Amino acid sequence: MKKRPTIKDVARKVGVTHSTVSRVINDNPAISGRTKDKILKAMKELSYQPNLVARGLVRRKTHAFALITPDLNPHVLPIIKGISDTCRRLGYGLMLFSTDYWIGENRSYAEVVRNWLVDGVLIYNVIYHEDVPENIRELEEENIPCVFINKFLGKNKVNNVSVDNDEAVFKAVSHLAATGHKRIGMIKGGMLSVDGVERFNAFRKSLEKLEIEFDENITGCGNFFFSEAYEEMKRILCSSPGRPTAMFCANDLMAMGAVKAAEDMGLKVPQDIAVAGFDDLEAARFFKPSITTLKPPLEDIGGKAIEMLLRVIENPSRPVEEIGLGSRLIVRESSVV
Amino acid sequence: MKKRPTIKDVARKVGVTHSTVSRVINDNPAISGRTKDKILKAMKELSYQPNLVARGLVRRKTHAFALITPDLNPHVLPIIKGISDTCRRLGYGLMLFSTDYWIGENRSYAEVVRNWLVDGVLIYNVIYHEDVPENIRELEEENIPCVFINKFLGKNKVNNVSVDNDEAVFKAVSHLAATGHKRIGMIKGGMLSVDGVERFNAFRKSLEKLEIEFDENITGCGNFFFSEAYEEMKRILCSSPGRPTAMFCANDLMAMGAVKAAEDMGLKVPQDIAVAGFDDLEAARFFKPSITTLKPPLEDIGGKAIEMLLRVIENPSRPVEEIGLGSRLIVRESSVV
DNA sequence: GGTTATAATGCACACGTTAACATTAAATCA
DNA sequence: TGATTTAATGTTAACGTGTGCATTATAACC
Numbered sequence: 057m058k059k060r061p062t063i064k065d066v067a068r069k070v071g072v073t074h075s076t077v078s079r080v081i082n083d084n085p086a087i088s089g090r091t092k093d094k095i096l097k098a099m100k101e102l103s104y105q106p107n108l109v110a111r112g113l114v115r116r117k118t119h120a121f122a123l124i125t126p127d128l129n130p131h132v133l134p135i136i137k138g139i140s141d142t143c144r145r146l147g148y149g150l151m152l153f154s155t156d157y158w159i160g161e162n163r164s165y166a167e168v169v170r171n172w173l174v175d176g177v178l179i180y181n182v183i184y185h186e187d188v189p190e191n192i193r194e195l196e197e198e199n200i201p202c203v204f205i206n207k208f209l210g211k212n213k214v215n216n217v218s219v220d221n222d223e224a225v226f227k228a229v230s231h232l233a234a235t236g237h238k239r240i241g242m243i244k245g246g247m248l249s250v251d252g253v254e255r256f257n258a259f260r261k262s263l264e265k266l267e268i269e270f271d272e273n274i275t276g277c278g279n280f281f282f283s284e285a286y287e288e289m290k291r292i293l294c295s296s297p298g299r300p301t302a303m304f305c306a307n308d309l310m311a312m313g314a315v316k317a318a319e320d321m322g323l324k325v326p327q328d329i330a331v332a333g334f335d336d337l338e339a340a341r342f343f344k345p346s347i348t349t350l351k352p353p354l355e356d357i358g359g360k361a362i363e364m365l366l367r368v369i370e371n372p373s374r375p376v377e378e379i380g381l382g383s384r385l386i387v388r389e390s391s392v393v
Numbered sequence: 394m395k396k397r398p399t400i401k402d403v404a405r406k407v408g409v410t411h412s413t414v415s416r417v418i419n420d421n422p423a424i425s426g427r428t429k430d431k432i433l434k435a436m437k438e439l440s441y442q443p444n445l446v447a448r449g450l451v452r453r454k455t456h457a458f459a460l461i462t463p464d465l466n467p468h469v470l471p472i473i474k475g476i477s478d479t480c481r482r483l484g485y486g487l488m489l490f491s492t493d494y495w496i497g498e499n500r501s502y503a504e505v506v507r508n509w510l511v512d513g514v515l516i517y518n519v520i521y522h523e524d525v526p527e528n529i530r531e532l533e534e535e536n537i538p539c540v541f542i543n544k545f546l547g548k549n550k551v552n553n554v555s556v557d558n559d560e561a562v563f564k565a566v567s568h569l570a571a572t573g574h575k576r577i578g579m580i581k582g583g584m585l586s587v588d589g590v591e592r593f594n595a596f597r598k599s600l601e602k603l604e605i606e607f608d609e610n611i612t613g614c615g616n617f618f619f620s621e622a623y624e625e626m627k628r629i630l631c632s633s634p635g636r637p638t639a640m641f642c643a644n645d646l647m648a649m650g651a652v653k654a655a656e657d658m659g660l661k662v663p664q665d666i667a668v669a670g671f672d673d674l675e676a677a678r679f680f681k682p683s684i685t686t687l688k689p690p691l692e693d694i695g696g697k698a699i700e701m702l703l704r705v706i707e708n709p710s711r712p713v714e715e716i717g718l719g720s721r722l723i724v725r726e727s728s729v730v
Numbered sequence: 731g732g733t734t735a736t737a738a739t740g741c742a743c744a745c746g747t748t749a750a751c752a753t754t755a756a757a758t759c760a
Numbered sequence: 761t762g763a764t765t766t767a768a769t770g771t772t773a774a775c776g777t778g779t780g781c782a783t784t785a786t787a788a789c790c
Contacts, residue, residue, distance in 0.1 A: 343681075748775090
């Protein structure tokens with residue numbers, strides 16, 4: 057790599073000290089217009105650019121953030137996009153650290169920040185219950201600015217931005233109710249995840265609000281998987297005395313599994329049974345029938361998370377902030393004729 | 394953020410100079426075993442970690458790479474995963490820069506590297522023909538280590554790792570031929586993209602090798618879109634005298650469009666017409682019928698690209714290296730009963 | 731035992747920038 | 761006019777590491 061001109065090269069060319077050049081770079085008002093112009097001109101001629109590493113050393117800020125994500129699943133892509141776009145807009149860099157095995161990994165992610173390679177951290181989708189994992193406690197103990205994407209099940213509050221499951225689920229269930237359904241069942245996701253728990257609770261609250269009876273018998277758990285949902289749906293359709301006329305599924309994969317189960321049992325979707333999912337996977341659009349679903353504002357979440365991180369950095373001692381964003385209901389073939 | 398211990402803190406604790414500590418950090422053999430042990434012990438006790446920014450300043454290496462990608466589409470996710478995993482394995486950091494409008498953007502991406510924030514760059518899916526875009530020429534001119542993911546259409550060779558379209562397409566066409574098809578058509582992708590051009594050429598070469606006649610009349614262009622492929626497929630099925638019994642599509646979206654068109658015209662897939670795609674989208678698995686497709690080794694591509702980048706850094710003047718990786722054929726319902 | 735090779739460590743500067751403090755020149759005031 | 765404020769720039773010391781060279785202490789040699 058070619059050697060780049062430094063602040064001193066610029067200074068020499070103009071006939072001033074490097075600190076004068078530094079001042080114009082940082083918009084210090086003490087510099088006279090005349091020398092400022094000369095310096096700017098010289099910088100352009102040499103195509104000078106400040107060395108961010110050197111600046112990072114003295115300022116103790118690198119002007120970069122890190123995103124730490126335990127897995128790279130399709131959901132995370134729009135989130136990354138939101139984060140990346142926002143970083144670009146604000147002039148920040150973005151480092152990406154992914155790992156498939158977050159908890160229990162002996163390498164600490166605070167390392168990254170400790171070395172001052174980043175000014176703050178975004179953490180996606182880390183799930184824990186009672187005990188805070190070592191890696192995260194480290195971040196807290198060292199007061200590293202940090203915002204979580206998605207919530208915890210644990211009791212302690214953290215800065216986070218996530219999908220408002222209550223709002224979203226109510227939209228979907230209302231839609232099913234509005235199209236005439238009185239017996240609505242649900243295929244739950246895994247109860248170890250925040251979304252699994254929240255979406256189920258939201259489902260029950262929605263029924264209550266809409267004055268529809270909740271029936272345990274038409275409820276199953278598919279753990280967010282296509283195949284498990286398929287089995288559960290078959291079980292529900294076979295065994296229960298009063299068959300459901302609509303099913304809400306905690307994600308699209310399970311909704312597709314439920315649809316397939318219904319069809320394999322000779323039922324027509326949506327005529328005999330309506331189905332709605334959550335996520336708006338690409339597959340949900342192309343599935344036959346296409347799946348009615350909730351589209352979470354993932355790009356927004358990424359953007360808002362960065363903005364929150366900036367607020368945290370500016371004022372580390374401010375009270376914990378939690379933001380939930382609304383989703384869009386996309387009505388497709390699986391719920392209406 | 395808490396102040397971290399420095400090399401000097403360690404030195405003071407042991408009673409040596411900071412340069413001695415630096416030497417043990419860098420495995421300099423000049424240090425005696427006794428002091429080395431003492432220093433290692435002190436480092437552990439203080440939980441010292443080298444400041445990578447400071448090191449980056451003096452070494453002119455940050456031990457981080459950048460991935461620049463014009464868009465964040467689903468294909469790029471496994472590539473990112475491959476890159477990220479490999480970086481982690483090698484102890485490198487990864488910066489992510491995405492932009493939807495690469496060419497014509499006035500901000501230069503060489504900036505990133507010039508500031509020595511990264512040691513090398515991976516560029517995904519930048520397409521150009523005759524004139525090299527400014528941004529890329531800049532990288533070349535300044536001898537910035539750089540590897541491309543996916544090839545160019547331009548005449549000049551670059552270091553790159555990509556999908557071997559010849560190999561993949563031949564696999565798919567052979568499969569169709571092996572299941573008895575003699576009239577095989579194709580829905581092409583956009584001819585402005587490398588994959589579009591290469592996959593079509595590979596298709597023709599495959600037919601030749603398999604001694605099957607190529608017929609322009611059962612060839613269409615869907616520009617990689619579902620809807621355009623749908624229309625083209627209808628056109629082909631309506632107009633041509635000798636209807637094709639199998640279609641190869643340059644990607645899965647178009648394959649799904651082609652299937653839908655065939656079914657809407659009363660044909661059964663695969664009984665009346667077989668269809669194969671490319672990409673192995675998640676949707677291709679859940680589509681009905683599920684789509685026979687080629688799964689490109691995207692994670693591998695990411696990993697190999699990083700490895701190539703390391704070779705480029707080690708020896709910048711070595712001859713240009715081009716690697717093409719093979720794909721896996723996944724046979725599903727759309728091509729066999 | 732003195733000379734020389736060798737092993738182990740210290741010293742001082744460099745990397746490119748920022749920023750506190752010092753200095754000079756110019757402008758304002760009494 | 762001389763004192764004093766203000767504006768503009770220079771000096772210098774950080775930031776945390778790495779490294780060439782100098783300096784010891786130790787071992788080897790004759």
